[in-house]
Amino acid sequence: MSTRQKFSFRDIVFAATFSAVLLLLNVGYAYAGNDDANLKEIGVEWVNNYHGQPGWNDLTLCDDDALGFLNTMAAKGFTSSWNFGDDNAWERDFERQTLGGRDNLRADDVDFVYFSGHGRFDSFRFGVDHDGDGTYAFQVHFSEAEWGDGDLEWIILSACETLSFGTVTNWHSAFDSYLHGFCGFSTAMYDTADLGRLFAEYLTDIRGPYQIREAWQRATQSDPYQDTSVQAACYRRINLNYYGDPIYDFGDDWASGAMGNEHWSSWDTAYSRWSC
Amino acid sequence: MGHGLLEVVLLKNKYTFLSATLLCICLVATYFAIIQPLLADNESTLDTQPLTFKLSNGQELIVDCTLPSMPTEIPLIRCRQKADITAEKVSLIAKDLFGLTGPPVRSEYFDAYRIREGPFDLWVTDYGSIDYYVSGLEFAKNLPTMSEAKSIAEEFLERVKNYGLTPQNSQVQIVFSDVIAGYESGTADNLTVQYWDVLFAVKFNGISIAEAKVSVGDNGRIVGVQGFWREAEQVGSVNIITPREAIEKIAADGYAKRISNAREIRITQISLEYWDDKTVLEQQDCLKPVYMFKCMLTSDEGKTSTAYLRITATA
Numbered sequence: 001m002s003t004r005q006k007f008s009f010r011d012i013v014f015a016a017t018f019s020a021v022l023l024l025l026n027v028g029y030a031y032a033g034n035d036d037a038n039l040k041e042i043g044v045e046w047v048n049n050y051h052g053q054p055g056w057n058d059l060t061l062c063d064d065d066a067l068g069f070l071n072t073m074a075a076k077g078f079t080s081s082w083n084f085g086d087d088n089a090w091e092r093d094f095e096r097q098t099l100g101g102r103d104n105l106r107a108d109d110v111d112f113v114y115f116s117g118h119g120r121f122d123s124f125r126f127g128v129d130h131d132g133d134g135t136y137a138f139q140v141h142f143s144e145a146e147w148g149d150g151d152l153e154w155i156i157l158s159a160c161e162t163l164s165f166g167t168v169t170n171w172h173s174a175f176d177s178y179l180h181g182f183c184g185f186s187t188a189m190y191d192t193a194d195l196g197r198l199f200a201e202y203l204t205d206i207r208g209p210y211q212i213r214e215a216w217q218r219a220t221q222s223d224p225y226q227d228t229s230v231q232a233a234c235y236r237r238i239n240l241n242y243y244g245d246p247i248y249d250f251g252d253d254w255a256s257g258a259m260g261n262e263h264w265s266s267w268d269t270a271y272s273r274w275s276c
Numbered sequence: 277m278g279h280g281l282l283e284v285v286l287l288k289n290k291y292t293f294l295s296a297t298l299l300c301i302c303l304v305a306t307y308f309a310i311i312q313p314l315l316a317d318n319e320s321t322l323d324t325q326p327l328t329f330k331l332s333n334g335q336e337l338i339v340d341c342t343l344p345s346m347p348t349e350i351p352l353i354r355c356r357q358k359a360d361i362t363a364e365k366v367s368l369i370a371k372d373l374f375g376l377t378g379p380p381v382r383s384e385y386f387d388a389y390r391i392r393e394g395p396f397d398l399w400v401t402d403y404g405s406i407d408y409y410v411s412g413l414e415f416a417k418n419l420p421t422m423s424e425a426k427s428i429a430e431e432f433l434e435r436v437k438n439y440g441l442t443p444q445n446s447q448v449q450i451v452f453s454d455v456i457a458g459y460e461s462g463t464a465d466n467l468t469v470q471y472w473d474v475l476f477a478v479k480f481n482g483i484s485i486a487e488a489k490v491s492v493g494d495n496g497r498i499v500g501v502q503g504f505w506r507e508a509e510q511v512g513s514v515n516i517i518t519p520r521e522a523i524e525k526i527a528a529d530g531y532a533k534r535i536s537n538a539r540e541i542r543i544t545q546i547s548l549e550y551w552d553d554k555t556v557l558e559q560q561d562c563l564k565p566v567y568m569f570k571c572m573l574t575s576d577e578g579k580t581s582t583a584y585l586r587i588t589a590t591a
Contacts, residue, residue, distance in 0.1 A: 057532035169464045191533040222555045272461035
């Protein structure tokens with residue numbers, strides 16, 4: 001006598017419906033393409049010591065900035081996966097494997113990455129040379145980035161000019177598979193000790209919760225170190241329902257109504273900026 | 277005859293003496309009235325010659341404006357909470373000013389009440405500050421002009437004042453400063469303004485202590501308020517350094533990120549202000565006196581931008 005379990009057509013329909021409902025319930029959250037066992041992994045890198053590289057002054061507050069984000073999120077139940085600062089912060093951690101990088105083990109192995117240091121319209125900068133293939137030393141150049149094929153959903157760049165209007169599409173090739181978006185600055189910014197902490201507070205129930213783009217806006221506009229001469233920005237993918245990501249466990253999708261707009265729903269990416 | 281001659285000589289000497297005395301008085305008066313101020317001006321002129329500093333990384337810092345003379349001490353300003361911020365009052369304000377009817381909830385993190393109702397988020401702090409934000413604003417269809425936005429914001433501010441939320445101390449004034457694009461969104465090559473930010477300077481005896489912002493969106497609706505004002509009072513005075521001493525601190529005072537790409541930093545304006553280094557929801561004790569240096573930054577590629585460098589004015 002066969003012991004194989006028999007499933008009726010009704011069981012199959014029920015299972016399919018149940019799965020679809022589960023999927024729909026979760027679609028608003030920042031989900032990764034892979035490794036969804038933990039949706040709360042965070043990695044931070046920061047650089048104060050630029051070792052006298054021409055044009056890149058030493059900084060003093062980037063550790064406070066990045067750790068403010070990490071510690072506040074950790075206190076809210078998120079997982080602190082890694083924290084590398086100064087000479088331990090390596091560009092290779094963000095570069096794709098085909099260029100000698102190891103983003104699969106670092107940047108693309110967590111859900112959220114926060115970087116604090118120097119930047120410019122085409123790159124963000126490091127104090128030591130650990131480039132994957134020797135090109136674009138001391139920096140993650142946009143051409144070296146390809147995120148979301150692993151775990152990464154959002155990358156936050158607390159650095160000058162990385163999301164400048166007019167050149168932001170440089171980063172379009174970094175949107176691989178499931179990366180949801182970038183938060184950063186369109187112009188130069190001021191050194192800050194508070195921005196990371198404020199961002200975490202607006203993402204969670206301390207001051208929020210807000211969806212990620214709006215939490216970044218609220219944080220940059222509340223940061224006492226910034227002023228109206230500084231413009232922050234967000235560059236995000238919207239064609240996969242990533243328009244109003246909240247973070248996991250802190251749902252708030254009040255921006256979702258905007259998705260109904262016929263123009264926007266046909267776009268691939270959206271860009272927004274604001275004065276701080 | 278001899279006696280008469282003596283009298284004439286004496287009289288002449290007397291006039292000579294009087295004339296000499298008068299001349300001396302005139303000379304002294306002339307010195308104090310004309311020459312000394314000129315010398316003083318010269319000293320001040322010497323102080324206004326373009327000063328040039330080389331920062332440690334080779335950047336050039338040029339002072340391209342007059343170094344203003346500043347007092348050696350200025351008022352010490354303390355912030356204090358208002359006694360009359362209650363749940364009832366917040367309910368009333370929320371309904372009348374923002375159309376919100378939800379109950380105010382006391383925050384477990386800040387000295388403030390909060391009403392979150394759908395996309396609307398209102399905070400009223402015990403200092404009388406307001407923080408209001410509307411989520412999900414992406415497609416404005418009927419945005420007012422900038423001057424209309426200014427009028428709408430000023431009218432709104434008057435209504436806020438009527439509820440006693442703004443500082444009651446007559447030394448504190450809130451004055452209009454600018455209208456800027458508050459939020460722009462669209463595609464990477466085509467942005468549209470979704471709302472305007474109308475900016476106001478909060479001043480204590482004419483010196484800036486904070487900046488307030490009222491955002492005006494579609495159909496003239498108030499879509500955001502950062503009412504960054506606190507009840508403030510003078511509680512003493514504090515000694516401050518000179519502008520020149522403050523300039524020398526620029527390189528060491530944590531502006532490396534902002535000025536890093538600049539080949540040249542040209543200071544074009546210097547003012548004394550106070551800095552509220554806490555967010556609108558957080559507790560604040562005393563405001564920090566700072567020198568604000570308006571700078572024109574020039575990059576290696578020749579691009580220019582404006583930056584405001586805030587340097588602590590206390591020793």
